[in-house]
Amino acid sequence: MENTQNKRPFLKVADVSKSFGEVRVLDGLNLELAGGEILGVIGPSGGGKTTLLRCLDLLEPFDAGTIEYATLDAKALPNGRISKGSGEDGGEATTVALRQQIGFVFQTFNLWGDRTVLQNLTLAPCVVKRTDRAEAEAIAERLLAKFGLSEKRENRIWQLSGGQRQRVAIIRALMMEPQILLCDEVTSALDPVLAYDVLQMIKALSEEGLTMIVVTHHVDFAATLCDRIAYLNDGAIQQIDTPERIIKSPRNEEIANFLNILRVAG
Ligand SMILES: Nc1ncnc2c1ncn2[C@@H]1O[C@H](COP(=O)(O)OP(=O)(O)OP(=O)(O)O)[C@@H](O)[C@H]1O
Ligand SMILES: [Mg+2]
Structure with a gap:
């Protein structure tokens, strides 16, 4: 039993899609995260980073796919429904209980x-x-x-x-x-000196083993903090790799250009 639990990822996002009207923001997105892992998410404006975090925090109902939290024994289904590990429909109480386990920090406090x-x-x-x-x-x-x-x-x-x-x-x-902390560009409203304190705080939390997803434009910081970095655009994760590999071997020109822009801007 314990072995099976350990092998399950902490978070499993399977084929999640989300549209706003005609705009398909997430298009069959897949992602697995291990407990204690720190994932950085980068990508161009409008690429769906905030939407992904909002879906993970159950703030935004999605249209298709599933989001499963192994240790929380619950799975989010399309249209805001939650299924408990036993397969039954969890309802509002399960949604509230699940959201309590997920910390969300916004750009604007x-x-x-x-x-x-x-x-x-x-x-x-x-x-x-x-x-x-x-x-x-x-x-x-x-x-x-x-x-x-x-x-x-x-x-x-x-x-x-x-x-x-x-x-x-x-x-x-x-x-x-919380069992996981979702941070959405928590330093982008701050000047570099103030951002440094916040980034140090995030680093301290990562060292304590808290599972985190950090959307950021600080690519150098992400490289020192994160176990993996995901590049999100066009509704899906286009590359997910260790910081070293994504920086040294971006999969295509679009990702290479984006990393260069972040570097220059940062
Ligand atoms: N509530 C909403 N209603 C309609 N469209 C939305 C809504 N939220 C997001 N969108 C659209 O979905 C797309 C993705 O937005 P999202 O905020 O997820 O991007 P992002 O990657 O976080 O961008 P940024 O880096 O600028 O924060 C955009 O085209 C945006 O206009
Ligand atoms: Mg955003």
Whole structure:
């Protein structure tokens, strides 16, 4: 039993398609991720990176295919339906339970600007997980200390720098103790100095063994962080390889050109 479990990938995306009207954004996309793996996702604007993450977080119903999380014992089906490991239709409760295990960090933070850092961090655990407030605050204090933000605990979000806001947004995702963290261009709204702090935080989390998918334009950083990098365009992963191989041997001219542009821009 244990052996079979170990052989299953943590995440298996099989033939997932998603259209917005006439535009087919994901077109039979396949992806497998091992537990503890860090996957970087790169690709041109409009290529479907955010859509993929939103489908993985069950924020966006897809049209065909399946998304299976082995350790969460649930499979997402087209049109927002979830099937539990036993094969039955999981319904709304399973969707909520599954989404609690998946942390999502957005480019634009999505924090409550006029509430304090502690309020932002404890809201979801208290409301969704029904964690006791004192316990949620203790977890928040521990994470704030770990990432050097303890003295900001009572500050309102609007009083923080962009980099601090993004670090709080990552901590907010960690508060739910996710099994996987999805990061969507978490540094693209930041200048390079602030981005550095956020990237260091992501690196620290990767070293702790958290499974992550990181959409990024920082290709050099992705190369040091990620086990593999996927190039996404035209609805599918065009190449997925170790950072070294994708950088040294891009599969075609389009990928080679894209990597050059990232390099110059970064
Ligand atoms: N809610 C939506 N309604 C209609 N079209 C959408 C919606 N969300 C995304 N799209 C379209 O799907 C395509 C892929 O968008 P997506 O945001 O996934 O790209 P991306 O790779 O994340 O791009 P970027 O690098 O600019 O963030 C685009 O053509 C976009 O206009
Ligand atoms: Mg995007």
